[in-house]
Amino acid sequence: MAEKIFLSKNNRQKSGSIVPRSILWPFILLTSCFAWWGLANNMTDTLLAAFKRIMSMSDFQTSWIQIAFYGSYFCLALPAAIFITRFTYKAGVLLGLGLFIGGALLFYPASKSMNYFHFLAALFILAGGLSILKTSANPYVIAMGPEESGTRRLNLAQSFNPVGSVIGIFLSKYFILSHLHSATPEERAAMSPEMLRQIQSQELAAVMGPYVAVAFVLIIIWILIAVNKNMPRASDAGSPLHLRGSLVRLFRRRHYVWGVIAQFFYVGAQIGVWSFTIRYVMKELQLNEAAASTYYLASLILFGVARFICTALMKFITPENLLAGLGLLAMGLTLIVIFAGGY
Template identity: 65%
Template sequence: MTTATKKESLLRTGNIWPFILITSLFFLWGLANNMTDTLLAAFKRIMSMSDFQTSWIQMAFYGAYFCLALPAAIMIKKYTYKTGILVGLGLFILGSLLFYPASITMAYGHFLIALYVLAGGLSILETAANPYIVAMGPEETGTRRLNLAQSFNPIGSIMGVLLSKIFILSELNLSSAEERATMDQEQLKAIQSEELTAVMGPYVGVAVFLMVIWLAVKFTNMPKASDAGGKLDLLPTFRRLVKTPHYVWAVVAQFFYVGAQIGIWSYTIRYVMQEVQLNEDGASSYYMAALILFMVSRFIFTALMRYVSPRILLLLSAVAAAVCTLIVIYGSGFLGVYALIAISGFMSLMFPTIYGMGIRGLGDDTKIGGSGLIMAILGGAVITSAQGYVSDVTQDISQAFYVPFVCFVVVAIYAAVSGKLERNSINRTGGEAEALPSGTYQKVG
């Protein structure tokens, strides 16, 4: 790392409060994401569903990310990042409140609609907040700044699992699917009503808190970086983006990474229940341990990026995660459980690092390009469903972890070739070479 790079400031003067406020959004969508992950285990028991059926929760959730990311990018390109944040928070609030009528109708589809609306809000928030954080300081420290902001995401994740553990999973009736099948409809409906009311409570409570955040954002003067609109030319923008190798492959890597992350976390409780014979409430403690490790590791990796290339860290982490996944598949008992927890430590730097590497040097195309990296979150829906299907077919949740193993291999390959992809991008753009010197790109963050 050069002396000049070391002296680059992390934030521009006057951006501290906006940075804190926007970073709080990373906490909030982490909370929502991981409360949702626990719903797979909850609905499996409440409605006696298969793993594939419960994966529709993630299909609704991350399907919304895919559908709303590009409209969000167009909106913030035409207006401002602040507009996107306010609209995103508004949908987040609405989706959370929709859990109340869903708990009354007791229809699985109504919960999926609520989750779709909620996740649509999160998609808009992420599309706006990620590039906004990158724009708050020098480009050379953009990846490190994004990793710092993203470090608060797992804190929200831990809080989400804690809320779910206390208010949802601990309230589940422990009757098995076989026992529920023998109950009369009135008795079963009474049990399910209590359980679904427990599901609804934390989401409505979060909505009240979100209203306070919405007001804080509304009355905050955002830095000029958030107001850099510009002419909207979608077709030329898409053409430039698809001809930018390092961006295209970052989108591919992000799709597989997010699929791996959501698959790992969605079925952590199921795996722990199988391997050490615990119920949902007890197994969620191991899930929380994984998130704590994820949080601590993200701060550690953020610090390491001052001295080690993000590309190298990404490669080492992807390989280590793949090895741990093999232990999950072939190991058993606590060995498999501890390996599963360890994967979260290695995953911690992947999303923001891939994102930061992908959007670097995109210039006026950053907002639309950023939406592509958010749309790649669709991997959380597609790959989690594939993992659920494998689990149902094999009747062994451990075999389903072959799916995230393949995903980590893809991320490792991307990290290994990212230097060459960056040079190809420079060669294609010509004039961008000064803004994207090879040495600097590999040293930033």
């Protein structure tokens, strides 16, 4: 599908600058979104450990948090792509932020109803907003300035994603996990219904707090983006959408098909590992949720550092050989985690 990008005359500048001065403020606003969805992704990972404690759930029951979250990604990714072909990238960003805000605010009534499925519904809406936001923001960053520097501009914006992830873990560690009652499932089962409900109410209020606070910050960002007249008018509008034909052509490419399969398993492994890192550390090292989240934070920092290291290594090792080597290393480390345990 041929992509057509429409930019205002003010943004057709020389290719020497990654971010032209005329769109610096719009670029900052848009780049902040990369940090916010990193925050939401990784703060949500910690909810599995939180709800296991609060509602005395099994690990399988808490995994519905990720099913709701990433199920929404799956459901809304293609509709988001269709939306931005009919409207503008800016409209997609505003729609995505709007759903993000709406889902986060729904944590408040969910905390009052104390119903797990109400939280899942809020997460589904929130993640749907993230799916639309990602689909719109990535090409928007490229289209904001000179075509020649588009890739570097996108890499710069994406570098703020792990910053948001780290902030999300800090928020969860100090405002959610550290406010969980230490009572075990057995001790909670022995409590009177009134006492248990009081404890759960306080814990769910702690879960709700960071999400609602983030929502109010995002409302300000939404308004700033909506009223900004210097945001480039960039879109795929006017490009013919032949979804079936595009998919047929793509799936005829053997490397593309295997790439999708590899990416599917990679994302599944990443979600699985980070979803249960806190639970694993708690079990192996006998720590509480707040202390175990430090190890999760360390894994995110190592993940970010490894990205830079691997980028440098690709100067000396071909990407496919580096990928194969890291894949074998990951398999070996996984076996160690399964059978060795502890440190």
